Amino acid sequence: MYPVARPRVGRARKFLRRRSTVAFLMCLPLILLIGLLVVYPTIYAIYLAMLNKRMTRFVGLSNFTFLLSRSTFHLVIFQSCLFAISAVIAKALIGFVLAHLMHNIPNKRQRILRGLLLIPWVVPLALSTLGWWWLFDPSYSAFNWLLGGIGLGPIPWLGSTGWARFCMILVNTWYGSPFFMIMYLAALKSVPEQLFEAAAIDGAGTWQKLRYVTLPMMRNVISITVLFSLIVTFADFTIVRILTAGGPQDTTHIFATYAFEVGIQSGDVPMGATVSLFMLPILAVASFFILRGVARRSREMDA
Amino acid sequence: MTSASQEALAGLPVARRRLRSLSRQRRWALWGSYAALAVFVVMFLVPPFHMLVTSFKTSGEISEQKVSPWFVAHPTLSNYVELLHDAHFLGFFYNSAKVTVCVVGLSMAISIFAAFGLARMRFFGSGVLATGVFLTYLIPDSLLFIPFFQIIGKLGLINNAWGMVIVYPTLAVPFCTWIMIGYFASIPKELDEAALIDGASWLQILFRVFIPVAMPGIIAATIFAFTVSWGQFIYPLAYLYSSDQMVLTVGIISDLIRADVFQWGKIMAGSLMAAAPPVLIYAFLMDYYVAGLTAGATKG
Numbered sequence: 001m002y003p004v005a006r007p008r009v010g011r012a013r014k015f016l017r018r019r020s021t022v023a024f025l026m027c028l029p030l031i032l033l034i035g036l037l038v039v040y041p042t043i044y045a046i047y048l049a050m051l052n053k054r055m056t057r058f059v060g061l062s063n064f065t066f067l068l069s070r071s072t073f074h075l076v077i078f079q080s081c082l083f084a085i086s087a088v089i090a091k092a093l094i095g096f097v098l099a100h101l102m103h104n105i106p107n108k109r110q111r112i113l114r115g116l117l118l119i120p121w122v123v124p125l126a127l128s129t130l131g132w133w134w135l136f137d138p139s140y141s142a143f144n145w146l147l148g149g150i151g152l153g154p155i156p157w158l159g160s161t162g163w164a165r166f167c168m169i170l171v172n173t174w175y176g177s178p179f180f181m182i183m184y185l186a187a188l189k190s191v192p193e194q195l196f197e198a199a200a201i202d203g204a205g206t207w208q209k210l211r212y213v214t215l216p217m218m219r220n221v222i223s224i225t226v227l228f229s230l231i232v233t234f235a236d237f238t239i240v241r242i243l244t245a246g247g248p249q250d251t252t253h254i255f256a257t258y259a260f261e262v263g264i265q266s267g268d269v270p271m272g273a274t275v276s277l278f279m280l281p282i283l284a285v286a287s288f289f290i291l292r293g294v295a296r297r298s299r300e301m302d303a
Numbered sequence: 304m305t306s307a308s309q310e311a312l313a314g315l316p317v318a319r320r321r322l323r324s325l326s327r328q329r330r331w332a333l334w335g336s337y338a339a340l341a342v343f344v345v346m347f348l349v350p351p352f353h354m355l356v357t358s359f360k361t362s363g364e365i366s367e368q369k370v371s372p373w374f375v376a377h378p379t380l381s382n383y384v385e386l387l388h389d390a391h392f393l394g395f396f397y398n399s400a401k402v403t404v405c406v407v408g409l410s411m412a413i414s415i416f417a418a419f420g421l422a423r424m425r426f427f428g429s430g431v432l433a434t435g436v437f438l439t440y441l442i443p444d445s446l447l448f449i450p451f452f453q454i455i456g457k458l459g460l461i462n463n464a465w466g467m468v469i470v471y472p473t474l475a476v477p478f479c480t481w482i483m484i485g486y487f488a489s490i491p492k493e494l495d496e497a498a499l500i501d502g503a504s505w506l507q508i509l510f511r512v513f514i515p516v517a518m519p520g521i522i523a524a525t526i527f528a529f530t531v532s533w534g535q536f537i538y539p540l541a542y543l544y545s546s547d548q549m550v551l552t553v554g555i556i557s558d559l560i561r562a563d564v565f566q567w568g569k570i571m572a573g574s575l576m577a578a579a580p581p582v583l584i585y586a587f588l589m590d591y592y593v594a595g596l597t598a599g600a601t602k603g
Contacts, residue, residue, distance in 0.1 A: 022420070030416075034435055041454065116344045122582055127577055130571070131571065134354070134570070135349075
């Protein structure tokens with residue numbers, strides 16, 4: 001009786017009940033979001049980058065060539081790479097050390113220490129950077145007070161280019177190391193204990209265990225975490241904006257802060273878009289490697 | 304070690320002696336690790352501690368510089384009390400809460416439905432979409448803020464906190480979807496097959512089976528969405544400029560710094576109060592927080 005009873009209404013309803021239709025409808029908000037709020041703005045940014053300052057005329061790639069001829073922009077490229085690479089290396093090393101130290105102590109004591117060590121990652125960056133800014137204050141710096149106690153002169157933390165660069169890297173390392181620690185700790189816990197025992201029976205020392213057991217087992221997690229962090233650090237805005245806003249004399253700008261200054265503060269939207277688009281190549285390369293790593297890992301997991 | 308115990312040790316068979324030296328090595332490694340971790344904890348907590356100390360000081364005590372900047376001679380709560388009576392500051396709090404609640408609700412709704420579709424069913428282009436979600440996660444806010452400036456301007460939402468509700472989901476949705484796909488995919492297929500045979504619709508399966516079972520994942524994703532939208536900085540800095548529309552992250556800087564007068568005590572008190580909601584959530588739900596952090600990279 002059932003199929004005969006509703007001849008035509010059934011077909012529409014059947015279509016709506018089909019798995020793929022249901023799935024598509026469920027994903028529709030996501031598709032709209034990605035399309036309208038990520039893909040469209042990215043393409044729009046490329047279009048904007050090809051307009052003149054008043055956005056009246058199409059100028060092709062001349063914004064890009066103009067920027068590449070400016071020494072300020074060379075400094076921005078250099079500074080972005082220096083900032084991202086040294087901060088990521090520092091974070092990866094400190095995170096690695098922390099994860100190993102943490103792995104040495106019994107599980108139930110890890111909780112409280114992990115809780116305390118993650119605090120830099122939990123406090124919103126814009127707010128904790130304010131705290132750092134205050135620590136680096138030219139006249140009231142609490143660091144300089146400590147240094148004065150042992151007879152060292154006041155350091156112009158954010159006043160000179162070299163120290164300002166150091167401070168930015170320091171704050172980013174402080175903020176990001178806990179994340180690395182958590183990722184590495186999770187990876188360390190998944191290394192079977194028997195491997196270490198087998199290595200110990202074969203007479204491997206601490207260093208050899210690290211070199212031949214730990215590092216190969218963690219290789220995937222390390223590479224994915226480093227690439228992720230490279231992208232995020234490269235695109236950082238908050239730390240530099242709050243600490244120096246690019247100063248002194250535009251020597252500490254990175255892509256995002258320079259794009260903000262040019263595009264929003266000076267009102268040259270096309271040039272700002274051009275600056276930020278220079279991030280795309282490196283983001284694309286890093287994403288390619290991450291995707292490859294993820295794909296390889298899921299293949300290994302399926303196998 | 305005393306000579307008596309050394310003699311006792313010499314009497315032991317070699318194997319046991321080695322065992323004991325091994326356990327001594329272990330103990331040293333243990334105490335060394337504790338000591339090193341304690342040093343790291345102290346270093347990591349220097350800035351929050353200094354913020355806390357400063358927040359208890361009056362502007363007078365800060366500028367006098369008589370006592371060490373690391374201690375407070377006459378602790379006072381006046382900074383906190385004044386801020387809590389400051390209509391602007393309360394307004395920032397309200398705006399932050401308003402924007403965050405809307406964004407979290409919106410993001411979770413979008414990502415739970417999408418993750419369910421992507422984890423359990425196939426349709427034309429679903430594989431591409433899953434990769435697309437991942438790639439979106441890699442496009443940073445510092446690249447999107449310039450085109451958004453134009454788009455939001457055209458929509459007439461510049462200097463309007465509601466504009467943030469439109470742009471914030473780009474930060475939270477991709478990662479939340481990614482986490483939820485991982486959690487949903489780990490639910491055994493037998494469960495939804497059994498429900499289908501019992502005549503449940505897809506929506507019923509989602510709400511009666513998947514959401515209850517994947518609750519830890521949903522909590523982790525919600526915490527992530529909350530943290531991200533509460534702490535977002537570049538969008539509000541670029542699009543909001545009047546005090547009645549600002550959110551906490553930018554309001555503290557622009558409202559408490561007037562004409563080069565830095566009210567440091569108040570800035571620190573305000574920052575700590577603004578940081579309180581995410582820190583409290585973290586304190587009570589640390590395990591979910593950590594699970595969400597690692598799920599993004601390990602489930603995939």
